[in-house]
Amino acid sequence: MPAWSEPYQRLHYEDKYWRIYEPWRPITHMPTLEDGLLLNFNHYGFDVDYPELLGYAALLTTGPHNSLKVLKYLKVYNWIDHKNTSAFFIDFTMFNADANIFTVCTLVVEYTPFGYHLTRASVQSAKLLESLDQMSHVKIIVMLLYLIIVIQFGRSLAVKLWYNHDAIKKAWNKVDVIICTMNLILLALILLREYEVSKLLKLLKESTTRDYLDFQRPTRLYLLINIVMGFLVCITTLRLWKVLQFASVFAVFSKTLYLAWPAVASTALIIIIFLMGLGMAVAIINGNNSEYFQKLVKCIIACLCFAFGFSSEVHPTDMFHGGKSLGIVLYLVLVFIIAVVLMNVFAALIFSYFESAEQDRKDATRHSRINYLQFLRLEFANTLKFCGSGCRLFRKSYHPQGRTVHENIEWELYRRELLRAKTSSLVVTKKPSDEELRFQYRQRIELLLGLSAILTVQVELVERLLLGDKNGELPATSESDDSDVPEMYRKHKD
Structure with a gap:
């Protein structure tokens, strides 16, 4: 550089891109809040689970020739070897502009202790770019209606709980609180996803072909939003159970569940204990020889599916790796005790309580109850009144039919x-x-x-009052004697 003296000179300067082959740790010390929430998951291998935030990361180039150079460098300097490397992952993202879908692909190569190389591919597609100009009119209308309904629902719940704090103790109000909370969580996740996508698009605008844009976090948010929406639909459907109480069938079924829940819960607990015990036994004995029995949770699910007849993947021979006699015992416990005995007991309990609830409903006195249409009319009375004020033509007119109002009222009461x-x-x-x-x-x-x-007694008292003297004594000429006088009024002779 020339001396720092006037006049200053403007020299040519060009940014240089220095390629670094040396791997680095993706998270140096502690992950941030976003990484801890979105990237703190495990890749499930055949033998071991691999956390996403651990290990080392290296960038590949755009062309295959330079990428092979990077892999060769990693092998030469023992970053990838058969002794210390458990698995390595290749992540890349694809985008389909016509379908507006991002696809995050993960290729896994796992080194087993026995020298085998096990490969697996994970593909997750997500529709991340959704703006109002790309949505259809029907979808926009549905979203607006959903937003209005959620706001109205939350407002009514807040007013109810504000003026009556004890209402939170009711089960249906607790369900309403959970629905409102999940809607808020869903809204927060959608906003966070839009923020992540906008940040990546800004980097995409300024980046070069040699930069790697990680779409893992928006994809994880997309999957998490789908999970929350699934739970929200489930609990909203459960909330409709209160509306269905107007039907007698659902009322009987609700009473059946109320009466039978201790027995049903005990039977379900026994079934779960049997499944866990059988799953542990099958996983310990046959886990090294069958991929469906390697892990406890997967083994329990496989046993339950096999007990109900879904045997396309699991075969009875998979249980015979510990010996035929032991395999037959495990098979009989699974099929006979769990699938036949306990499940039939579970169904028989519910059926017996259902019959009891139905008999109680028939024997009980029938109370006057409103139907569902009458409930809607009372619930949305203000809305119907507002709509009726604008539609006067649809109002029911009064027809006297040649009678006065009083006569029509009497006739209606007589008909009822x-x-x-x-x-x-x-x-x-x-x-x-x-x-x-x-x-x-x-x-x-x-x-x-x-x-x-x-x-x-009353006749005798009237007779003494009218015909008797001052003391109530009847005259001697009276034909009545002591035999006609009641015992309490007879004179006791000394």
């Missing part, structure tokens, strides 16, 4: 009384038994005798 009489006449009463008839007959006789004694 006739309908009520017809429906009540169709009610079948239960015939009483002989013992009940004798008891009722005895009650009637006792009531008549008691009434007769009361009337006799």
Whole structure:
């Protein structure tokens, strides 16, 4: 450089790109919040699980010739060898402009302790670029309606809980709170995904062909959004159970679950214990010889699927690696005890409680209940009133039919009384038994005798009041004697 003296001179300067083959750690010390939430997952291998945030990373070039040079460098300097390398992953991203889909591909080569090379490919596609100008009108309308419904639902729930704090103890209100919370989580994930995509697009605009753009985080967000949406649809469908209570079938089924849940939960716990014990035994004995029994969770799922007849992948011979006799015992426990005995007990319990609930519903008195349409009319009364004010032509007009209002009201009441009489006449009463008839007959006789004694006393009192003297004594000329006077009013002779 020339001396720093005036006049200054502007010299030509060009950015140089220095290629570095040396691998580096993707996360040096502690991962950030975004990396810890989005990239803190494991790659599941055949033998070992490999965390995404561990290991070393190196960049390949655009052409195959230079990429082979990078791989050769890594092999020469023992970054990739058969002794210390457990697995290596090749990640790259593809974009289809016509379908507007990003595809994150991961090629895995795993080195086993036995010297084998196991390969596997993972492909995850995500639609990350979604703007309003690319959406259809129907989708935009559906999103607006969904947003309005969620806001109205959250507002009504907030008002209910604000004025009545004890309402949170009810089960359906707890479900409503979970629905609102999951909607907020879904909105936050969508905003975070848009932020990640916009940041990557900005880097794409300024980057060169030698830079690697990692779309792992937006793809993980896309998958997480789908999972949250699935749970949201599930719990919203569960919320519709309250609406379905207007149907008698769902009311009986709800009562069945309420009555049977202790027995059903105990039976389900026994089934889970049997499955876990059988899964541990099968995984320990046959895990080294069958890929479906390598891990405990996968083994339990495979045993459960096999017990219900899904035997396209798992065969009975997979359980015989520890010996035929032991394999037969495991097979019988799986098929007979779990699939036949416990499942039939589970179904029989629910069926017995269902019959009990149905019988209770038939024996109980029938209360007047509103149907679902009447519930909607009461729930959305203001909306219907607003719509009715703008549509006066659809209102039901009054037809006097040649009668006054008073006569029409009397006629309507008379018609309802006739309908009520017809429906009540169709009610079948239960015939009483002989013992009940004798008891009722005895009650009637006792009531008549008691009434007769009361009337006799009252007649005697009236007679003494009208015909007797000051002391209530009847004159001697009276034909009545002491035999006609009740015992409580007879004179006691010394």
